[in-house]
Amino acid sequence: MKRFLFLLLVPATLFSCAHQEKEPAAWVDPFSGTGGKIGVGHGNTFPGAAWPFGMIQLSPDNGRQGWEYCAGYHYPDSFIVGFSHTHLSGTGVGDLADISLMPTTRKIRREYFEQSPAFVKKYLSAHHIPPRSFLNRDGMQDTFQYNYLLAYRDRFSHRDEEASPGYYRVQLTDNNIRVELTASEFVGMHRYTFPDTAHHHNLILNLGFHINRDRPVQCLIKQVNDTLLTGYRFSEGWADNQHVFFAMAFSQPVTSIRYFLADRAVTDSYRGQRLAAGISFDSTANPVLLVRTAISSANTAGALANLHTADTFGWDFDALHAATRRKWNEELGKIQVSGGSPRHLTTFYTALYHSFLAPYRYSDITGTWKNYLGRVDTARGYVQYTVLSLWDIFRAEAPLLLLTQPRLYNNIIKSMLAMYRQTGSLPYWEIEGSEGGSMIGYHAVVLIADAILKNVGDFDREEAFEAMKAIANTDRKGLGWYRQYHFVPTDKERSGTVSKTIEFAYDDWCIAQVAQKLGHRQDYATYLARSQYWKNVFDSTLHIMRGRNSDGSWYEPFIPRFAQYGNPLCVEGDIWQYTFFVPQDMEGLIAAMGGPAGFEKMLDSLFTQNSELLGEDTEDVTGMVGQYAQGNEPSHHVAYLYDLIGKEWKTQYYVHKIADSLYFPGPRGLCGNEDCGQMSAWYVFSAMGFYPVNPVDGRYRLGSPLFRETQLHLPGGHIFTVKAPHLSDKNIYIRSKKLNGRPLHRSWITWQELTAGGFLELEMTANPQQTP
Numbered sequence: 001m002k003r004f005l006f007l008l009l010v011p012a013t014l015f016s017c018a019h020q021e022k023e024p025a026a027w028v029d030p031f032s033g034t035g036g037k038i039g040v041g042h043g044n045t046f047p048g049a050a051w052p053f054g055m056i057q058l059s060p061d062n063g064r065q066g067w068e069y070c071a072g073y074h075y076p077d078s079f080i081v082g083f084s085h086t087h088l089s090g091t092g093v094g095d096l097a098d099i100s101l102m103p104t105t106r107k108i109r110r111e112y113f114e115q116s117p118a119f120v121k122k123y124l125s126a127h128h129i130p131p132r133s134f135l136n137r138d139g140m141q142d143t144f145q146y147n148y149l150l151a152y153r154d155r156f157s158h159r160d161e162e163a164s165p166g167y168y169r170v171q172l173t174d175n176n177i178r179v180e181l182t183a184s185e186f187v188g189m190h191r192y193t194f195p196d197t198a199h200h201h202n203l204i205l206n207l208g209f210h211i212n213r214d215r216p217v218q219c220l221i222k223q224v225n226d227t228l229l230t231g232y233r234f235s236e237g238w239a240d241n242q243h244v245f246f247a248m249a250f251s252q253p254v255t256s257i258r259y260f261l262a263d264r265a266v267t268d269s270y271r272g273q274r275l276a277a278g279i280s281f282d283s284t285a286n287p288v289l290l291v292r293t294a295i296s297s298a299n300t301a302g303a304l305a306n307l308h309t310a311d312t313f314g315w316d317f318d319a320l321h322a323a324t325r326r327k328w329n330e331e332l333g334k335i336q337v338s339g340g341s342p343r344h345l346t347t348f349y350t351a352l353y354h355s356f357l358a359p360y361r362y363s364d365i366t367g368t369w370k371n372y373l374g375r376v377d378t379a380r381g382y383v384q385y386t387v388l389s390l391w392d393i394f395r396a397e398a399p400l401l402l403l404t405q406p407r408l409y410n411n412i413i414k415s416m417l418a419m420y421r422q423t424g425s426l427p428y429w430e431i432e433g434s435e436g437g438s439m440i441g442y443h444a445v446v447l448i449a450d451a452i453l454k455n456v457g458d459f460d461r462e463e464a465f466e467a468m469k470a471i472a473n474t475d476r477k478g479l480g481w482y483r484q485y486h487f488v489p490t491d492k493e494r495s496g497t498v499s500k501t502i503e504f505a506y507d508d509w510c511i512a513q514v515a516q517k518l519g520h521r522q523d524y525a526t527y528l529a530r531s532q533y534w535k536n537v538f539d540s541t542l543h544i545m546r547g548r549n550s551d552g553s554w555y556e557p558f559i560p561r562f563a564q565y566g567n568p569l570c571v572e573g574d575i576w577q578y579t580f581f582v583p584q585d586m587e588g589l590i591a592a593m594g595g596p597a598g599f600e601k602m603l604d605s606l607f608t609q610n611s612e613l614l615g616e617d618t619e620d621v622t623g624m625v626g627q628y629a630q631g632n633e634p635s636h637h638v639a640y641l642y643d644l645i646g647k648e649w650k651t652q653y654y655v656h657k658i659a660d661s662l663y664f665p666g667p668r669g670l671c672g673n674e675d676c677g678q679m680s681a682w683y684v685f686s687a688m689g690f691y692p693v694n695p696v697d698g699r700y701r702l703g704s705p706l707f708r709e710t711q712l713h714l715p716g717g718h719i720f721t722v723k724a725p726h727l728s729d730k731n732i733y734i735r736s737k738k739l740n741g742r743p744l745h746r747s748w749i750t751w752q753e754l755t756a757g758g759f760l761e762l763e764m765t766a767n768p769q770q771t772p
Contacts, residue, residue, distance in 0.1 A: 017036050023304075023329050024328075024336075024349050024352075024663045025166075025325055025328045025332060026351070027351050027680070028164060029161040029163075029665050030047040032347075032350045032665060032669035032670060033669055033670035034046070034047055035667025035668045042074075042493050043669070043672065043673060044057040044068075044070045044088075044090045044092065044674060045070040045071060045089055045354065045670070046088075046089065047059060047060070047073060048073075048163070048181055049182045049188070050169045050325060050414070052327060052328060052331045053357070053361060053405075053483065054184070055185060055306070055362070056186065056187065057074060057087040057096075057357070057360070058083060058168070058182075058188035058293070059073060059079045059084070059641035060072070060073050061073060061080065061084055061097055062074055062079055062080060062081070063079060063082070063208070065211070067210070067577075067619070069093075069094060069621075070092060070212065071087050071088055071096045072084065075577075075667035076159075076257075077614060078155050078156065079154065079155055080099035080153065081152070081153040082101055082102040082155055082204070083179065083190065084209065085098055086098075086099070086244070090670075090677075091237050091673065091676065092400075092620065093213060093620070094212025095211070095212065095213055095214045095237045096211075096239070097209060097214065097758055098242075099205075099246050099293060100207070101205055101232060102153075103172070103175070103192040103201075103289070103484050103594060104154070104202050105175045105176075105198040105202070106151065106175075106200065106203070107200055108200075108278030109151075110260070112231050120398040137172050140167075149676050150726060154173060154175055154177075156173055157173060160173075163672070164412075165353055165596075166183060166321060166322050166324030166327070167180070167181070167324070168180070168181040168581060169181075169660075171750070174193040175198075177190075177249065179192055179195035179616070180317065182317060182320050182452045185308075185314075185361060185531060186306035186365060187292055187306065187307060187309060187310040187518070188293045188294075188319055189290065189291070189293075189320055190289070190290065190292075190293075193288050196286070196287060198287070199283055199285055201280070201282070202280050203281075203291070204279075205221065205248075206234045206276045207219035208234065208273075210237075213238045214238070214239055215236055216235045216275075217235055218234040218273060219231065219232065220232050220511070221273040221382045221765055226249070226253035226279070227250045227251075227252070229247075229248045230245070230304070231302050232244060232246065232700070234298070237661070238433035238436050238438075239254025239429055239433075240435075240436075241432075241434060242432045242747050243370050244295050244296075245296045245297070245299055245300050245302065246293060246294065246303050248292070249291070249292045249302045249307060250289065250290070250444050251286075251289060251312050252289055253282050254280065254281060255282055256280045256710075257277055257278070257280070257315035258277065260277070268416075271603070282765070283703075290315050290317060291490075292315075293312055294306035296369075297362060297369050297433055298364060298368035298376045298377075299368065301368075301391065302364035302369075305364055308431075308618075309365050314594050322462040328353070329746075331356050332352055332356070333713070335352060335404070335710065336710070337709070337710045337711075339708025339727065340614060340707040340708070344635065346665040346708075347664055347683065348442050348683070350665065350680070350685050351681070351687075354677055355401075355677040355681045355684055356405075357383040357676075358389070358676040359386060359412060359415075359676070361384075362385055362432070362433035363378075363547065369433070370433050372422040372433060372435075379750050382414040383411045384414075384415050385412055385415045386415070386430060386431065386432050388415075388427055388429065388430040389442055390427065390428060390429060390441075390446075390449075391422075391429065391443055391633070392675035393676055393681075394443040394447060395636050395696060396636060396682045396691065397678045398412075398446070398447050398450065398695065399681075399692045400681045400685065401595065402450060402456060403714065403754070403755070405478025407445075408744050409456060409457065409555055409648065410456065410458065412522075413448055413451055413457055413541075414459050416444050417463060417464060420463075423716060424444070424445035425470065425474070425748050426446055426470070426471045428441075428443075428476075434570035437467040440499055440571050441500070441502055441504060442472060442504075442507050443507060444467075445472065445507050445511055445514075446507065446695060450695055454516075465511075465520070468510075469511065472527070476641060479500075481493055482533065486499045486530075487550055488501045488504075488550055494568070496565045496567075496568075497548075497568060497572040498546070498569045499569070499578055499634075500573065501521070501533060501536070502578060503532065503562055504533070504582070505532070505534040506534075506581070506583060508594065509527070509725075510584075512528040512530075513696060531585065534589075538589075539554065543594065544576075546558060546575070547568055552619050559613045560575040561574050561575075561576065561613055561627065562615050563613040564616050565618065565620065566656050567615060568616075570619065572620040572625065572632050573621055573629065573634045577606075577621070577629055577635050579602070580602075580637075580641060581634055583695075584694060586641070598765055599644075599645055600647060600650075603641060605626075605627055605755050607626040607627075607628050611615050611626060612628070620632050622672045623658075623671030629672075630682075632672055632674065636682050637691070639703070640655065640693050641693070643693075643701045643747035643748070644701075649733050649769075651701070651702075651704075651747075652704035653732060653768065656706075659687060659706060660706075661685050686703055686704040688705060688709075689704065690704055690748075696752050699750055699751075700748055700754065702737070702748060704734070705722055705762065706727075707722075708724050709723050709725075709726070710722040714755055715755075718755060720758055720759075721758070722760045723761050724763075726764045728764070730766040732766075733764050733767060734762050735764065735769055737762050738762070741761075
């Protein structure tokens with residue numbers, strides 16, 4: 001019997017040790033969030049190669065339009081039209097996908113590029129393709145003619161596809177070409193292996209390719225010599241006035257190149273709005289063709305300088321891939337987890353990977369970048385970053401970066417201040433040197449306040465404070481009405497009046513805290529008073545937020561579960577989800593709901609009622625637990641609010657339920673848009689066992705960890721360790737807790753305790769520790 005038990009236990013022990021010893025990058029699944037459909041299991045992520053917070057996101061594009069293709073790639077698709085060098089991670093709006101390359105063994109033929117309506121109709125019919133699937137959002141047929149270059153697209157199978165941090169591979173079925181991609185901070189490298197039987201080794205460089213809002217307005221391709229092309233792609237879209245200069249080097253000499261515009265072949269010009277090139281190589285030479293591409297927002301010189309950063313690797317694709325893999329292991333290794341299931345390990349490190357993709361480096365190796373006035377500028381003493389999804393990331397993604405990436409965080413603040421100096425405003429949703437204009441609030445102030453109050457960064461505090469006040473005193477999206485009426489009236493502002501009021505109020509509280517720290521007493525009093533304006537849209541009779549008209553009357557009809565996009569009260573959500581967003585004054589909200597008992601009843605109602613949403617176009621409100629919506633950001637802090645009334649076991653129950661049922665490996669592993677790291681950052685914090693309910697107050701509320709041990713490696717060599725040795729699928733509740741060996745009788749830890757390093761010990765049990 002002893003020998004039998006030994007034989008049973010040893011394999012299990014070896015398996016446990018083996019899966020814990022894998023490097024962090026080995027757990028990452030870049031396909032997570034690429035599948036599903038609108039409103040169900042789709043995170044709008046991309047699977048391609050990238051460096052942490054790098055300039056290049058080199059990934060495949062399926063070539064279709066629509067919400068499901070915001071990142072260029074949708075897992076259920078079976079075609080690829082090219083591999084472009086820029087992609088958004090998890091946004092609900094499509095853009096970028098700049099500088100598309102596609103290998104092919106087909107001939108470079110004029111009619112394939114011109115693609116008249118008659119050609120398109122014939123091609124679609126021959127290949128049994130529904131014409132409607134290729135229409136753009138406006139139903140315009142010109143999308144056929146140059147976006148897709150239908151004759152050069154290729155089929156693929158997921159059986160012949162793989163991805164890992166910094167690497168992507170796929171076998172193109174029709175042309176039998178093996179495609180491999182990797183990327184450094186500045187350079188994307190392609191390795192194309194053509195079949196030995198191929199008579200043509202060609203590349204299609206398609207600057208006319210675009211997705212969703214993006215449209216090219218001016219493009220250039222210039223052959224510098226037989227192994228180097230330069231050029232640019234200027235476009236308009238969500239990123240207004242986007243400039244992408246490129247430098248592209250080949251491992252083999254070009255034998256011929258032909259240029260094509262949208263409606264004709266050209267022999268005497270290589271400049272145009274929708275420009276492509278057919279590039280040919282010697283098919284009798286080496287079947288392996290490598291391409292290195294760098295980009296710049298500033299100019300060709302910047303792209304060339306960025307290209308030269310990879311010179312040390314030469315044409316050694318594997319060496320560059322290995323360097324990128326090491327970088328990813330270094331970054332992912334900042335949080336080490338053990339004592340969890342393989343499923344949880346994959347989900348955790350995939351979440352951390354997604355959290356470390358954006359924002360993207362924007363300034364070149366030389367510091368040059370296209371500034372907000374459209375001029376070439378130089379970032380001196382810092383690095384300029386872009387793609388700042390501030391409405392999303394202020395909640396958990398930015399706090400995670402503050403803990404793990406303080407140097408990057410400092411650069412983000414300096415990047416936002418550069419915009420303030422040039423335009424007079426901090427960003428709302430910055431993208432590629434432009435203000436995208438999406439979403440509400442002025443949440444740049446949250447990131448700045450968090451850094452100032454926690455003494456992170458060397459940026460100018462007084463300048464930052466002036467920038468915070470400036471953005472809080474515009475008339476954007478109802479802010480003028482907010483200052484006049486002390487709420488945003490529903491009869492004055494078209495949509496989202498409740499959401500705007502309560503988010504403005506939180507931002508004002510953040511400004512007040514900075515004013516107090518810097519000694520600006522009058523400003524402190526002003527913004528602290530404004531932070532209480534949330535009370536003006538709270539109905540104390542119903543214990544819920546409501547829209548209000550300018551005469552003080554309540555807006556009718558009142559339908560709390562009405563979540564239609566653009567509705568009068570809420571932005572991407574309903575009243576149930578927004579009622580609990582008062583992180584600056586939770587004591588006041590609890591009191592307004594009748595005290596702890598009333599607050600608990602409202603929270604219970606949120607989580608246990610019907611999940612039905614009323615209205616049309618509610619696809620942003622997903623991942624439902626009752627009326628709680630994990631698939632969009634307004635709900636992200638709510639499960640932790642039970643901690644505030646001594647019902648910690650309910651926080652532990654719901655946090656575990658959400659993390660365990662709405663996050664998992666695979667293409668459908670996210671319940672909503674990734675939103676540049678926010679969806680994943682929630683999971684990273686929650687899996688560690690704590691979460692920043694109010695990102696600025698320095699407290700992290702305790703939940704229920706997913707690992708028996710977590711080590712958070714912090715700047716200065718400090719390590720904060722969370723241990724939960726008796727954690728199991730059933731033991732999800734905390735019986736007792738100790739901080740650095742002493743009993744902890746509160747439901748939070750502080751910034752100071754966390755960053756100083758130490759031990760949080762959690763005694764887990766299967767029995768909820770209920771309190772009266």
